[in-house]
Amino acid sequence: GAVVSQHPSWVICKSGTSVKIECRSLDFQATTMFWYRQFPKQSLMLMATSNEGSKATYEQGVEKDKFLINHASLTLSTLTVTSAHPEDSSFYICSARPRQTPQPQHFGDGTRLSIL
Amino acid sequence: GENVEQHPSTLSVQEGDSAVIKCTYSDSASNYFPWYKQELGKRPQLIIDIRSNVGEKKDQRIAVTLNKTAKHFSLHITETQPEDSAVFFCAASIGNTGNQFYFGTGTSLTVIP
Numbered sequence: 001g002a003v004v005s006q007h008p009s010w011v012i013c014k015s016g017t018s019v020k021i022e023c024r025s026l027d028f029q030a031t032t033m034f035w036y037r038q039f040p041k042q043s044l045m046l047m048a049t050s051n052e053g054s055k056a057t058y059e060q061g062v063e064k065d066k067f068l069i070n071h072a073s074l075t076l077s078t079l080t081v082t083s084a085h086p087e088d089s090s091f092y093i094c095s096a097r098p099r100q101t102p103q104p105q106h107f108g109d110g111t112r113l114s115i116l
Numbered sequence: 117g118e119n120v121e122q123h124p125s126t127l128s129v130q131e132g133d134s135a136v137i138k139c140t141y142s143d144s145a146s147n148y149f150p151w152y153k154q155e156l157g158k159r160p161q162l163i164i165d166i167r168s169n170v171g172e173k174k175d176q177r178i179a180v181t182l183n184k185t186a187k188h189f190s191l192h193i194t195e196t197q198p199e200d201s202a203v204f205f206c207a208a209s210i211g212n213t214g215n216q217f218y219f220g221t222g223t224s225l226t227v228i229p
Contacts, residue, residue, distance in 0.1 A: 004159075034216065034217070041222075041224075042221070042222070043205060043219045043220065043221045043222045044160065044205065044219045045219075046216055046217070046218070046219075049216055091157075093159065093160070095217075104150050104162050104165055105150075105162075105217060106162075107152075107159040107160050107161070108159060109158065109159045110157075110158075110159055112157075
Protein backbone atom coordinates (compact mmCIF):
# COMPACT_ATOMS: atom_id res chain seq x y z
CA GLY A 1 0.00 0.00 0.00
CA ALA A 2 0.84 3.73 0.05
CA VAL A 3 1.98 3.99 -3.55
CA VAL A 4 2.77 7.36 -5.08
CA SER A 5 3.02 7.63 -8.84
CA GLN A 6 4.92 10.46 -10.47
CA HIS A 7 4.82 11.23 -14.17
CA PRO A 8 6.76 11.74 -16.33
CA SER A 9 9.92 10.11 -15.08
CA TRP A 10 12.17 11.97 -17.53
CA VAL A 11 11.67 15.10 -19.57
CA ILE A 12 14.01 16.79 -22.02
CA CYS A 13 12.80 20.04 -23.54
CA LYS A 14 13.90 23.32 -24.99
CA SER A 15 14.47 26.47 -22.98
CA GLY A 16 11.30 28.51 -22.62
CA THR A 17 8.99 25.50 -22.51
CA SER A 18 6.60 24.91 -19.62
CA VAL A 19 6.64 21.43 -18.12
CA LYS A 20 3.95 19.82 -15.99
CA ILE A 21 4.73 17.04 -13.53
CA GLU A 22 1.97 14.96 -11.95
CA CYS A 23 1.98 13.31 -8.56
CA ARG A 24 -0.75 10.82 -7.72
CA SER A 25 -1.48 8.81 -4.61
CA LEU A 26 -2.79 5.54 -6.00
CA ASP A 27 -4.27 3.77 -3.01
CA PHE A 28 -4.84 6.46 -0.42
CA GLN A 29 -6.12 9.98 -0.08
CA ALA A 30 -3.54 12.66 0.52
CA THR A 31 -4.64 15.98 1.90
CA THR A 32 -1.05 17.14 1.78
CA MET A 33 1.60 16.61 -0.86
CA PHE A 34 5.12 17.95 -0.91
CA TRP A 35 7.40 18.92 -3.76
CA TYR A 36 11.16 18.59 -3.47
CA ARG A 37 14.08 19.41 -5.67
CA GLN A 38 17.27 17.40 -5.57
CA PHE A 39 20.58 18.28 -7.22
CA PRO A 40 23.11 15.52 -7.92
CA LYS A 41 24.62 14.11 -4.74
CA GLN A 42 22.70 16.56 -2.61
CA SER A 43 19.81 16.39 -0.22
CA LEU A 44 16.13 16.90 -0.90
CA MET A 45 15.18 20.55 -0.73
CA LEU A 46 11.55 21.23 0.12
CA MET A 47 10.06 23.58 -2.44
CA ALA A 48 6.44 23.77 -1.39
CA THR A 49 3.63 22.14 0.52
CA SER A 50 0.52 21.45 -1.48
CA ASN A 51 -2.81 21.29 0.33
CA GLU A 52 -5.92 19.99 -1.36
CA GLY A 53 -8.33 22.76 -2.22
CA SER A 54 -6.10 25.62 -1.15
CA LYS A 55 -3.03 27.50 -2.27
CA ALA A 56 0.35 25.92 -1.90
CA THR A 57 2.78 27.13 0.72
CA TYR A 58 6.18 27.88 -0.77
CA GLU A 59 9.49 27.73 1.03
CA GLN A 60 11.61 30.83 1.18
CA GLY A 61 13.45 31.50 -2.04
CA VAL A 62 11.14 29.45 -4.25
CA GLU A 63 9.38 31.51 -6.90
CA LYS A 64 5.68 30.69 -6.83
CA ASP A 65 5.14 32.20 -10.29
CA LYS A 66 7.90 29.98 -11.64
CA PHE A 67 6.77 26.78 -9.99
CA LEU A 68 2.98 26.57 -10.17
CA ILE A 69 1.40 23.99 -7.91
CA ASN A 70 -2.15 22.76 -8.12
CA HIS A 71 -3.75 20.23 -5.76
CA ALA A 72 -7.21 19.83 -7.22
CA SER A 73 -8.13 16.53 -5.64
CA LEU A 74 -7.18 14.28 -2.74
CA THR A 75 -5.10 12.10 -5.05
CA LEU A 76 -3.46 14.50 -7.48
CA SER A 77 -1.03 17.39 -7.27
CA THR A 78 0.75 18.96 -10.21
CA LEU A 79 3.90 21.04 -10.47
CA THR A 80 4.33 23.20 -13.55
CA VAL A 81 7.75 24.65 -14.25
CA THR A 82 6.94 27.70 -16.33
CA SER A 83 9.28 29.03 -19.01
CA ALA A 84 11.94 26.56 -17.97
CA HIS A 85 15.61 27.42 -18.36
CA PRO A 86 18.75 25.28 -18.07
CA GLU A 87 19.20 26.24 -14.41
CA ASP A 88 15.83 24.60 -13.70
CA SER A 89 17.28 21.24 -14.72
CA SER A 90 17.08 18.99 -11.69
CA PHE A 91 15.46 15.94 -10.14
CA TYR A 92 11.99 16.79 -8.82
CA ILE A 93 10.34 14.45 -6.33
CA CYS A 94 6.90 14.59 -4.81
CA SER A 95 5.67 12.94 -1.67
CA ALA A 96 2.24 12.41 -0.21
CA ARG A 97 0.99 11.99 3.32
CA PRO A 98 -2.10 9.87 4.00
CA ARG A 99 -5.04 11.55 5.68
CA GLN A 100 -4.64 9.45 8.77
CA THR A 101 -2.18 10.94 11.19
CA PRO A 102 0.52 10.52 12.16
CA GLN A 103 2.00 8.95 9.04
CA PRO A 104 5.26 9.17 7.17
CA GLN A 105 5.50 10.65 3.71
CA HIS A 106 5.59 8.33 0.72
CA PHE A 107 7.67 9.39 -2.24
CA GLY A 108 7.14 9.21 -5.95
CA ASP A 109 9.88 7.94 -8.28
CA GLY A 110 10.91 11.45 -9.23
CA THR A 111 11.13 13.34 -12.50
CA ARG A 112 14.44 14.11 -14.10
CA LEU A 113 14.05 17.41 -15.92
CA SER A 114 16.66 18.47 -18.46
CA ILE A 115 16.32 21.84 -20.15
CA LEU A 116 18.44 22.36 -23.25
CA GLY B 117 12.80 26.99 10.80
CA GLU B 118 14.24 23.60 11.56
CA ASN B 119 17.88 22.91 10.70
CA VAL B 120 19.03 19.30 10.43
CA GLU B 121 22.69 18.43 10.24
CA GLN B 122 23.95 14.99 9.28
CA HIS B 123 27.36 13.34 9.63
CA PRO B 124 29.35 11.85 8.07
CA SER B 125 28.72 12.77 4.46
CA THR B 126 30.46 9.60 3.27
CA LEU B 127 31.05 6.34 5.08
CA SER B 128 32.83 3.19 3.98
CA VAL B 129 32.68 0.00 6.03
CA GLN B 130 33.70 -3.59 5.51
CA GLU B 131 30.95 -6.11 5.01
CA GLY B 132 29.78 -7.38 8.35
CA ASP B 133 30.83 -4.28 10.28
CA SER B 134 28.43 -1.75 11.77
CA ALA B 135 27.63 1.68 10.38
CA VAL B 136 26.46 4.67 12.40
CA ILE B 137 25.03 7.89 11.00
CA LYS B 138 24.29 10.83 13.25
CA CYS B 139 21.90 13.76 12.92
CA THR B 140 21.21 16.81 15.02
CA TYR B 141 18.22 19.11 14.88
CA SER B 142 17.61 22.61 16.12
CA ASP B 143 13.90 22.90 16.89
CA SER B 144 12.88 21.27 20.15
CA ALA B 145 9.31 21.08 18.83
CA SER B 146 10.33 18.41 16.31
CA ASN B 147 8.82 15.13 17.35
CA TYR B 148 9.01 12.76 14.40
CA PHE B 149 12.27 11.52 12.89
CA PRO B 150 12.22 9.25 9.84
CA TRP B 151 15.20 7.76 8.05
CA TYR B 152 15.15 7.24 4.30
CA LYS B 153 17.36 5.18 2.01
CA GLN B 154 17.83 6.36 -1.55
CA GLU B 155 19.52 4.39 -4.28
CA LEU B 156 20.86 6.27 -7.28
CA GLY B 157 18.08 7.78 -9.37
CA LYS B 158 15.34 6.20 -7.29
CA ARG B 159 12.83 7.34 -4.75
CA PRO B 160 13.71 7.69 -1.07
CA GLN B 161 12.31 4.78 0.88
CA LEU B 162 11.42 4.86 4.54
CA ILE B 163 13.51 2.35 6.46
CA ILE B 164 12.72 3.25 10.05
CA ASP B 165 11.24 6.10 12.04
CA ILE B 166 11.05 7.18 15.66
CA ARG B 167 8.77 9.48 17.57
CA SER B 168 9.82 11.75 20.40
CA ASN B 169 8.16 9.69 23.08
CA VAL B 170 10.51 6.79 22.36
CA GLY B 171 14.25 6.62 22.98
CA GLU B 172 15.12 3.67 20.77
CA LYS B 173 13.57 1.54 18.06
CA LYS B 174 14.90 -1.53 16.36
CA ASP B 175 13.95 -3.45 13.24
CA GLN B 176 16.20 -6.42 12.53
CA ARG B 177 19.62 -5.01 11.58
CA ILE B 178 18.52 -1.41 11.79
CA ALA B 179 18.08 0.65 14.93
CA VAL B 180 17.51 4.30 15.67
CA THR B 181 18.20 6.12 18.91
CA LEU B 182 16.91 9.52 19.96
CA ASN B 183 18.24 11.91 22.60
CA LYS B 184 15.69 14.68 22.96
CA THR B 185 17.72 16.62 25.48
CA ALA B 186 20.72 16.81 23.19
CA LYS B 187 18.53 17.05 20.09
CA HIS B 188 20.27 14.31 18.20
CA PHE B 189 19.33 10.96 16.75
CA SER B 190 21.34 8.21 15.14
CA LEU B 191 20.91 5.34 12.71
CA HIS B 192 22.71 2.10 13.45
CA ILE B 193 23.10 -0.65 10.86
CA THR B 194 24.65 -3.89 12.06
CA GLU B 195 26.10 -6.75 10.01
CA THR B 196 26.25 -4.55 6.94
CA GLN B 197 25.86 -6.10 3.50
CA PRO B 198 26.87 -4.75 0.07
CA GLU B 199 23.21 -4.15 -0.77
CA ASP B 200 23.05 -1.68 2.11
CA SER B 201 25.15 0.68 -0.01
CA ALA B 202 23.06 3.78 -0.74
CA VAL B 203 22.51 7.34 0.40
CA PHE B 204 20.75 7.68 3.73
CA PHE B 205 18.84 10.78 4.78
CA CYS B 206 17.56 11.68 8.20
CA ALA B 207 14.69 14.08 8.62
CA ALA B 208 12.87 15.95 11.34
CA SER B 209 9.24 16.95 11.40
CA ILE B 210 7.25 19.16 13.72
CA GLY B 211 3.82 18.16 14.80
CA ASN B 212 1.98 14.89 15.01
CA THR B 213 0.30 15.60 11.70
CA GLY B 214 3.49 14.83 9.82
CA ASN B 215 4.08 18.29 8.50
CA GLN B 216 7.04 19.38 6.43
CA PHE B 217 10.11 17.19 6.60
CA TYR B 218 13.46 18.90 6.93
CA PHE B 219 16.13 16.61 5.57
CA GLY B 220 19.73 16.21 6.53
CA THR B 221 22.40 16.50 3.87
CA GLY B 222 22.69 12.77 3.37
CA THR B 223 25.30 10.10 3.99
CA SER B 224 26.67 8.01 1.16
CA LEU B 225 27.30 4.55 2.61
CA THR B 226 29.54 2.07 0.81
CA VAL B 227 29.79 -1.47 2.12
CA ILE B 228 32.94 -3.13 0.81
CA PRO B 229 32.58 -6.86 0.14
